[in-house]
Amino acid sequence: xxxxxxxxxxxxxxxxxxxxxxxxxxxxxxxxxxxxxxxxxxxxxxxxxxxxxxxxxxxxxxxxxxxxxxxxxxxxxxxxxxxxxxxxxxxxxxxxxxxxxxxxxxxxxxxxxxxxxxxxxxxxxxxxxxxxxxxxxxxxxxxxxxxxxxxxxxxxxxxxxxxxxxxxxxxxxxxxxxxxxxxxxxxxxxxxxxxxxxxxxxxxxxxxxxxxxxxxxxxxxxxxxxxxxxxxxxxxxxxxxxxxxxxxxxxxxxxxxxxxxxxxxxxxxxxxxxxxxxxxxxxxxxxxxxxxxxxxxxxxxxxxxxxxxxxxxxxxxxxxxxxxxxxxxxxxxxxxxxxxxxxxxxxxxxxxxxxxxxxxxxxxxxxxxxxxxx
Numbered sequence: 001x002x003x004x005x006x007x008x009x010x011x012x013x014x015x016x017x018x019x020x021x022x023x024x025x026x027x028x029x030x031x032x033x034x035x036x037x038x039x040x041x042x043x044x045x046x047x048x049x050x051x052x053x054x055x056x057x058x059x060x061x062x063x064x065x066x067x068x069x070x071x072x073x074x075x076x077x078x079x080x081x082x083x084x085x086x087x088x089x090x091x092x093x094x095x096x097x098x099x100x101x102x103x104x105x106x107x108x109x110x111x112x113x114x115x116x117x118x119x120x121x122x123x124x125x126x127x128x129x130x131x132x133x134x135x136x137x138x139x140x141x142x143x144x145x146x147x148x149x150x151x152x153x154x155x156x157x158x159x160x161x162x163x164x165x166x167x168x169x170x171x172x173x174x175x176x177x178x179x180x181x182x183x184x185x186x187x188x189x190x191x192x193x194x195x196x197x198x199x200x201x202x203x204x205x206x207x208x209x210x211x212x213x214x215x216x217x218x219x220x221x222x223x224x225x226x227x228x229x230x231x232x233x234x235x236x237x238x239x240x241x242x243x244x245x246x247x248x249x250x251x252x253x254x255x256x257x258x259x260x261x262x263x264x265x266x267x268x269x270x271x272x273x274x275x276x277x278x279x280x281x282x283x284x285x286x287x288x289x290x291x292x293x294x295x296x297x298x299x300x301x302x303x304x305x306x307x308x309x310x311x312x313x314x315x316x317x318x319x320x321x322x323x324x325x326x327x328x329x330x331x332x333x334x335x336x337x338x339x340x341x342x343x344x345x346x347x348x349x350x351x352x353x354x355x356x357x358x359x360x361x362x363x364x365x366x367x368x369x370x371x372x373x374x
Contacts, residue, residue, distance in 0.1 A: 033123060049241055095268055260283070296337070298365070
């Protein structure tokens with residue numbers, strides 16, 4: 001089914017739409033794509049990922065390849081990270097900012113070969129990232145190739161991920177470390193197999209090219225995972241999983257109005273790299289002046305969910321705003337991330353959130369809310 005009032009004819013579709021419909025998914029508009037929100041209940045899908053495994057269609061993400069003799073130099077200039085230092089086969093979390101240091105998107109960049117990188121952008125920002133990289137490539141011996149339409153992305157996440165995937169691939173999964181990715185086959189189809197994810201669990205992301213191979217890979221994973229409790233999972237459970245894991249979401253914890261330092265992500269900015277990079281001066285000023293706000297975790301004492309945009313108060317005085325919030329299936333309580341004044345002492349005072357005119361008591365906790373056992 002599709003969401004009420006949505007016009008699927010105007011939305012982009014992933015190669016797995018028919019599979020989602022066959023599984024009874026609720027399909028909704030997400031960043032201009034027709035995507036599965038849930039298949040059964042978001043709580044059941046969330047719990048499956050925490051305890052067994054879940055399978056996600058992430059084919060709405062952008063896949064932008066950077067190739068050429070100066071691919072590394074270009075990315076060092078275009079992004080805040082030190083991408084020329086990334087070894088072949090490894091990946092790096094980084095960001096792209098504007099000249100004022102505002103975050104245009106957060107990214108994962110894979111180094112596939114000495115002169116070949118894959119930049120993975122959020123669906124809503126893929127066009128922005130492509131345009132920025134294309135503009136910043138001027139003067140470099142490098143080329144930009146947008147392969148988003150030719151690439152499908154499937155994520156297998158959860159404690160049973162290795163057991164499910166192992167019989168289907170030629171890869172020795174023990175040799176694929178966290179934030180690494182190599183070319184292998186899965187169910188006989190070529191993929192870039194990466195040990196990355198956005199759930200707080202162990203797992204893999206499979207970049208399938210050509211995208212037309214995705215239904216066969218999806219079906220093989222579902223079949224192999226059935227004895228292990230694998231379920232298809234939608235965007236709703238993905239959001240509560242990443243929230244429990246304290247992972248930022250663009251448009252909520254990250255935006256063009258925030259620098260990486262404002263967001264508490266200053267570690268991704270590498271001033272030590274050679275040469276200039278876009279936003280360097282503005283980011284240096286941001287680092288020197290310190291943060292005006294800080295991101296905190298909140299756990300509700302009651303049952304009413306806390307949502308984005310709700311005011312955070314200490315002793316009745318507004319001190320910040322919720323950026324993400326939802327009931328936590330793992331904790332059994334409402335949780336939220338919020339920005340508050342950087343100088344605020346969160347160890348004292350009575351904290352509440354204004355939930356539609358009613359004060360809900362909350363406790364300030366460290367992030368993340370959930371961390372898997374290793």
